[in-house]
Structure formats: structure tokens, C-alpha cells
Amino acid sequence: MHTNIFFIVAAIAATTAGAQNILPNGSFEDGLTGWSSTGIVSVVDAEVSRDFIDPVAPDWLPTHGNLFASLWSTDSAGVGASSLDTTFEVGAGFELSFWYFFDFGDFTDSPDTVTISVIGAGGETVLAEHNTPAGGFLADNENIEWTHIEHVFTDPGEHTLRFNVTDANGVFESILGIDDVQVVPAPGVIALVGFGFAGSFRCRRA
Ligand SMILES: [Ca+2]
Ligand SMILES: [Ca+2]
Ligand SMILES: [Ca+2]
Known part of the structure; x- marks a missing residue:
């Protein structure tokens, strides 16, 4: 369960990373x-x-x-x-x-x-x-x-x-x-958001 959520978060982060260029x-x-x-x-x-x-x-x-x-x-x-x-x-x-x-x-x-x-x-x-x-x-x-x-x-x-x-x-x-x-935006910011979301979910489930 935790693994699945992690992959979902990773997928969201990856999608965001591919579309975030502010220059159209x-x-x-x-x-x-x-x-x-x-x-x-x-x-x-x-x-x-x-x-x-x-x-x-x-x-x-x-x-x-x-x-x-x-x-x-x-x-x-x-x-x-x-x-x-x-x-x-x-x-x-x-x-x-x-x-x-x-x-x-x-x-x-x-x-x-x-x-x-x-x-x-x-x-x-x-x-x-x-x-x-x-x-x-x-x-x-x-x-x-x-x-x-x-x-x-x-x-x-x-x-x-x-x-x-x-x-x-x-x-x-x-x-x-x-x-x-x-x-x-700096890639590190997106990665931290993703990991933060995954970590919060695990705490609530535990
Ligand atoms: Ca030349
Ligand atoms: Ca010349
Ligand atoms: Ca081109």
C-alpha cells in the first residue's frame, strides 16, 4: 500500500516536472x-x-x-x-x-x-x-x-x-x-514536496 502511494506521488512529481517550463x-x-x-x-x-x-x-x-x-x-x-x-x-x-x-x-x-x-x-x-x-x-x-x-x-x-x-x-x-x-522551479523543491506528501500519508496510516 505504502509502495503504491509512493509510486503515485512519484508519477505526479514526474508529470509536473515534464510540464513546468514557464516559457510557452x-x-x-x-x-x-x-x-x-x-x-x-x-x-x-x-x-x-x-x-x-x-x-x-x-x-x-x-x-x-x-x-x-x-x-x-x-x-x-x-x-x-x-x-x-x-x-x-x-x-x-x-x-x-x-x-x-x-x-x-x-x-x-x-x-x-x-x-x-x-x-x-x-x-x-x-x-x-x-x-x-x-x-x-x-x-x-x-x-x-x-x-x-x-x-x-x-x-x-x-x-x-x-x-x-x-x-x-x-x-x-x-x-x-x-x-x-x-x-x-528548482527540481529539489518538487522532490521535497513529493517526499513530504508520501511521508505524511504513512504517518496517518500508521
Ligand atoms: Ca564555422
Ligand atoms: Ca562577419
Ligand atoms: Ca526546438
Whole structure:
């Protein structure tokens, strides 16, 4: 009996964990709904790698679902930067996670730049950056493969998550890809609720 109740509680916790992302379109399966963008931002099912010298990487594909967001640093027609952001409310301990890749499509003398950050009342926290003094510089055409980023919010309240790619001189685009953006309550809180419920039930039955 106790074992059955425990599994029921575990199942409820698991169901909650699978549906708790507060961002309704973090995987970009509904296009750019819920996001604001500037520059050249689209939702795609694949991008051809920008590798002019060996090794040439295969096409970029989503990490979750069928689509991901793609930010171009330029279209070689005057646009020199693209950004994508969304704003949301978090409680203490909420966790942000996402996947990104950076396909540097230029040469070292033209370092197209990536900056990914969260901005709240307490200021800006940079989560990743490339081709900057702090983030380090890439070799000709070098790529940052799909990378998983996790961040725990320490200050509750409104935050903006911002992705930016800026071209060095307006030619030879680099691409910043993003997928599976999640903002969830801390998993430990859910686990404690589940165990607390199971424990209470056992006490009453005993
Ligand atoms: Ca997706
Ligand atoms: Ca490249
Ligand atoms: Ca460029």
C-alpha cells in the first residue's frame, strides 16, 4: 500500500516536472511567438555550416523538436547585428537552461561576437560570450558545438534573457543557434514536496 502511494506521488512529481517550463515556446516549435527580435532572426529546421576551410561540419539540427532559432550576424547587405530576447518572472532558485551553438563564419581578423546574458534588477549576468577578451577568440571558421547552459536565479523578479550576435564588419555571416530554453522551479523543491506528501500519508496510516 505504502509502495503504491509512493509510486503515485512519484508519477505526479514526474508529470509536473515534464510540464513546468514557464516559457510557452522555449523550443521555438511555434516560431518566434513570445520572443522579441531585431536583425536577421528566423526559426529553421536546419542551417548549413559556415565552414570555408576543412573540416566542414555537417548541417546544424535542432536539439529538441523540429525547429530552432537562428540569428545571423549579417546578410552582407548592411545589417550588422541580431538579437533575440524574452522577459519573465522568476522566484528564488528558479533554473534557466538552454542549448546554443555558435558557427563562426569569418576569419580571425573579423571576430563576429556573441553575448548571451540575463538582465534583472540586480544587473546583467553574462552566461556565455565568444570573440571577446573575456570569452576568448576563435580560430578561422571555428565552431562552438551545441552547448548546454544552466543558470540558477538568486534574485527573484522580472528578468530578460538576451541572445546577441554582432558582425565585425558586415560581411561573412556567423550564426548563433538556440533551442530548448527552459525556466523551471528548482527540481529539489518538487522532490521535497513529493517526499513530504508520501511521508505524511504513512504517518496517518500508521
Ligand atoms: Ca526546438
Ligand atoms: Ca564555422
Ligand atoms: Ca562577419
